[in-house]
Amino acid sequence: MENKGTLYTVTVFSENRVGLLNQISIIFTRRKLNIESLSVSPSSIKGVHKFTITTYTDHETVDKLVKQIEKRIDVLKSFYYTDDEIVYQEVALYKVPTVQLLDERNVETIIRKHNARILEVTREYTVIEKTGHDNETEALFEELKQYDIRQFVRSGRVAVTKSPEEYVTMYIEERAKQKEEAEKQWTKTNASNL
Amino acid sequence: MDNYISGSEALIRSLIGEGVDTIFGYPGGAIIPVFDRLYDYKAQLRNILVRHEQGAVHAAQGYARISGRTGVVVVTSGPAATNVITGLGDAMMDSTPLVVITGQVGSSLLGSDAFQEIDVIGITQPVTKWSYQIRSAEDLKWAVPRAFYIASTGRPGPVVLDFAQNAQNEKIEWTGYKKCHFVRSYDPYPAIDETTIDKAADMINKAERPLIVAGHGVEISGAEKELVALAEKTGIPVITTLLGLSTISSKHPLFKGMIGMHGNIAANIAVGKCDLLFAIGMRFDNRVTGDVSCFAKNAKVIHADVDSSEFGKIIKPDCAIHGDAKPILEKLLSKVSENTYEGWLESFVADEKLEVEKIIKPELEPKENLTMGVVARKVAEAAGEGAVLVTDVGQNQMQSARYFLYSHPRSIITSGGLGTMGFGLPAAIGAKIGAPERTVCFFTGDGGIQMTVEELGVILEYNVNIKIIILNNNFLGMVRQWQDLFYNKRFSSTALVNPNFVMLANAYGIPAEDVESKDELDDAIARMLAHDGAYVLNININPEELVYPMSAAGAPLDEILLSRDERYQK
Ligand SMILES: Cc1ncc(C[n+]2csc(CCOP(=O)(O)OP(=O)(O)O)c2C)c(N)n1
Numbered sequence: 001m002e003n004k005g006t007l008y009t010v011t012v013f014s015e016n017r018v019g020l021l022n023q024i025s026i027i028f029t030r031r032k033l034n035i036e037s038l039s040v041s042p043s044s045i046k047g048v049h050k051f052t053i054t055t056y057t058d059h060e061t062v063d064k065l066v067k068q069i070e071k072r073i074d075v076l077k078s079f080y081y082t083d084d085e086i087v088y089q090e091v092a093l094y095k096v097p098t099v100q101l102l103d104e105r106n107v108e109t110i111i112r113k114h115n116a117r118i119l120e121v122t123r124e125y126t127v128i129e130k131t132g133h134d135n136e137t138e139a140l141f142e143e144l145k146q147y148d149i150r151q152f153v154r155s156g157r158v159a160v161t162k163s164p165e166e167y168v169t170m171y172i173e174e175r176a177k178q179k180e181e182a183e184k185q186w187t188k189t190n191a192s193n194l
Numbered sequence: 195m196d197n198y199i200s201g202s203e204a205l206i207r208s209l210i211g212e213g214v215d216t217i218f219g220y221p222g223g224a225i226i227p228v229f230d231r232l233y234d235y236k237a238q239l240r241n242i243l244v245r246h247e248q249g250a251v252h253a254a255q256g257y258a259r260i261s262g263r264t265g266v267v268v269v270t271s272g273p274a275a276t277n278v279i280t281g282l283g284d285a286m287m288d289s290t291p292l293v294v295i296t297g298q299v300g301s302s303l304l305g306s307d308a309f310q311e312i313d314v315i316g317i318t319q320p321v322t323k324w325s326y327q328i329r330s331a332e333d334l335k336w337a338v339p340r341a342f343y344i345a346s347t348g349r350p351g352p353v354v355l356d357f358a359q360n361a362q363n364e365k366i367e368w369t370g371y372k373k374c375h376f377v378r379s380y381d382p383y384p385a386i387d388e389t390t391i392d393k394a395a396d397m398i399n400k401a402e403r404p405l406i407v408a409g410h411g412v413e414i415s416g417a418e419k420e421l422v423a424l425a426e427k428t429g430i431p432v433i434t435t436l437l438g439l440s441t442i443s444s445k446h447p448l449f450k451g452m453i454g455m456h457g458n459i460a461a462n463i464a465v466g467k468c469d470l471l472f473a474i475g476m477r478f479d480n481r482v483t484g485d486v487s488c489f490a491k492n493a494k495v496i497h498a499d500v501d502s503s504e505f506g507k508i509i510k511p512d513c514a515i516h517g518d519a520k521p522i523l524e525k526l527l528s529k530v531s532e533n534t535y536e537g538w539l540e541s542f543v544a545d546e547k548l549e550v551e552k553i554i555k556p557e558l559e560p561k562e563n564l565t566m567g568v569v570a571r572k573v574a575e576a577a578g579e580g581a582v583l584v585t586d587v588g589q590n591q592m593q594s595a596r597y598f599l600y601s602h603p604r605s606i607i608t609s610g611g612l613g614t615m616g617f618g619l620p621a622a623i624g625a626k627i628g629a630p631e632r633t634v635c636f637f638t639g640d641g642g643i644q645m646t647v648e649e650l651g652v653i654l655e656y657n658v659n660i661k662i663i664i665l666n667n668n669f670l671g672m673v674r675q676w677q678d679l680f681y682n683k684r685f686s687s688t689a690l691v692n693p694n695f696v697m698l699a700n701a702y703g704i705p706a707e708d709v710e711s712k713d714e715l716d717d718a719i720a721r722m723l724a725h726d727g728a729y730v731l732n733i734n735i736n737p738e739e740l741v742y743p744m745s746a747a748g749a750p751l752d753e754i755l756l757s758r759d760e761r762y763q764k
């Protein structure tokens with residue numbers, strides 16, 4: 001079997017601009033990298049969007065990839081991490097026929113064991129939710145399989161770093177200062193041109 | 195006074211506010227409002243009406259590369275927008291500042307497959323530095339200044355503004371043009387890390403066989419003087435990439451030639467021998483490096499570039515200096531020691547002699563047929579200092595680049611990264627328009643000129659005085675060369691049945707002559723240069739002529755073919 005490489009989590013902080021997802025995804029495509037999961041959301045900083053993307057590759061490739069992403073004009077910063085550098089989660093939803101739960105006492109035990117929870121029960125179906133790492137949501141899938149999973153979906157990974165430094169915040173503060181300086185410089189040279 | 199103006203008028207006032215006086219354009223349905231407003235601004239902003247939108251972009255590229263100013267293109271939607279793609283790709287590869295404005299259907303029609311609607315942003319994103327769709331006239335105030343700022347700063351590149359028709363007609367309040375000088379997510383000139391300067395200076399001072407490779411970045415940064423100053427102070431020999439050829443005078447004693455597939459022997463051999471390679475403003479294209487695993491294998495590498503994504507993309511540097519070439523060279527200059535490298539420079543001589551004897555002499559003193567090299571050299575000599583070489587792509591490109599003489603900065607305009615046939619004619623026109631005082635010598639092939647030959651109409655209309663030298667071998671010569679060397683002489687689809695180029699030129703009012711033999715050459719060149727206006731020489735070249743030396747694609751740079759059956763002995 002082909003060596004898939006290491007799973008890297010790539011985070012991208014960008015201005016909130018139409019078309020960025022396309023710009024970022026074509027950088028993966030050009031390097032023949034498959035996006036395993038993707039999630040986009042606002043970040044803790046107002047107006048800044050955060051993309052969290054996972055991909056299997058090697059260190060050299062992901063390093064180059066992130067530089068190419070950062071090169072896009074509307075991207076503020078991009079980083080990559082291995083699993084040990086981040087706290088991450090995914091959410092999975094499983095839809096099973098409710099009869100299965102009524103007939104099989106075992107399902108309840110499985111749900112308890114996996115620390116999953118039931119989101120909704122109707123006469124026809126029950127939706128179970130499990131938050132965890134992909135091996136955990138997969139493990140639950142394996143166990144529930146025999147009870148006729150009608151639908152299954154797993155979200156993209158979301159992640160925060162373990163590092164105490166908030167690099168993006170620092171960067172944005174730094175740039176705000178630079179903007180002030182640039183503006184001062186600008187008025188000065190313009191004034192001398194008059 | 196009415197402060198409310200249409201988006202079209204705002205665009206034109208913005209261009210004027212940005213200092214633009216010339217655009218290259220072609221009208222159409224989705225951009226008519228802009229051309230309509232242009233009618234009133236003819237005195238301040240002239241449109242060069244090209245004959246094909248690809249020509250508009252290449253002309254703007256020639257204009258930008260000779261002048262350092264941003265080239266501006268204005269075209270309509272749909273087919274016009276797809277026609278600009280090649281030029282955008284070329285400008286992206288060769289870091290050329292362009293702002294390309296495409297018309298677009300009205301916002302309400304977007305996504306409906308309206309007449310001449312095409313997803314311009316989607317198509318252009320991979321070949322532009324930035325692209326943005328202007329859907330309301332208000333957007334202009336923000337997007338146009340930003341487009342110019344992004345296109346022209348840092349590592350320059352093409353920017354597309356896709357201008358929806360409703361936004362062209364909408365009225366907005368106008369309070370004057372405000373240039374952009376800051377984009378939060380984009381830092382074109384990051385502060386240079388002094389420790390990298392110290393480290394590089396130390397590496398330079400300690401090296402025994404150092405070599406400088408100068409690229410297009412030196413030209414873009416306007417750092418030619420600083421480059422030469424550094425070379426002269428340290429005594430380090432300089433080689434250049436194709437696009438960097440005019441960053442140092444061809445006659446400078448420390449200039450040791452061009453690197454790459456058809457580079458000079460001494461230059462390519464030196465890359466393998468040097469113990470320090472200082473690469474500045476270049477990106478290690480595979481036509482430059484050959485087999486990367488053998489490239490500069492005895493050397494530590496200093497890589498200086500304004501684009502940090504180039505560090506380690508191909509070659510891992512031992513020291514990376516992130517920043518603009520000019521301040522980098524200035525900073526280094528004060529930290530490097532004066533030196534001479536007699537022994538190291540002496541080692542170039544044998545290879546230089548070998549190239550003169552085996553390749554240059556036969557090229558410059560052909561026995562029977564004219565060669566591309568002798569034509570290029572004679573034109574360069576006759577045109578004198580300050581002449582500019584513009585080339586198309588193929589053998590004509592390599593030979594004219596090799597044998598032309600460069601005395602001034604910004605003297606070579608050629609499609610390097612994309613290798614776009616058809617680039618030359620419009621680029622030469624744009625170059626002449628961008629620098630009317632310079633003599634523009636355009637060398638092309640019989641194949642390439644036909645790719646954008648319609649632009650002869652621009653010469654006719656605007657009296658553009660460029661000297662056109664068709665190196666006519668009746669073949670797609672460079673492809674034929676590969677077929678000759680690597681495909682058993684199976685000349686598949688490379689022979690051309692050509693038109694009468696003299697008649698073709700005459701049809702556009704351009705005087706032209708055929709040059710068949712050696713003894714006609716000097717006089718023909720003299721007539722061409724003396725003529726006050728464009729002139730065409732259609733020069734008969736033997737199709738058997740191949741470009742040497744040659745390091746085959748993917749082979750180590752120092753495995754050099756001197757002729758069909760002779761290799762350089764390492
Ligand atoms: C648009 C485009 N199509 C095809 C090529 C491939 N190509 C490279 S050189 C060449 C031959 C060029 O022939 P010509 O213009 O006669 O120049 P010569 O090599 O004979 O001097 C071709 C076809 C290219 N570089 N660009």
Ligand SMILES: [Mg+2]
Nearest residue numbers: 639640669671
């Ligand atoms: Mg030819």
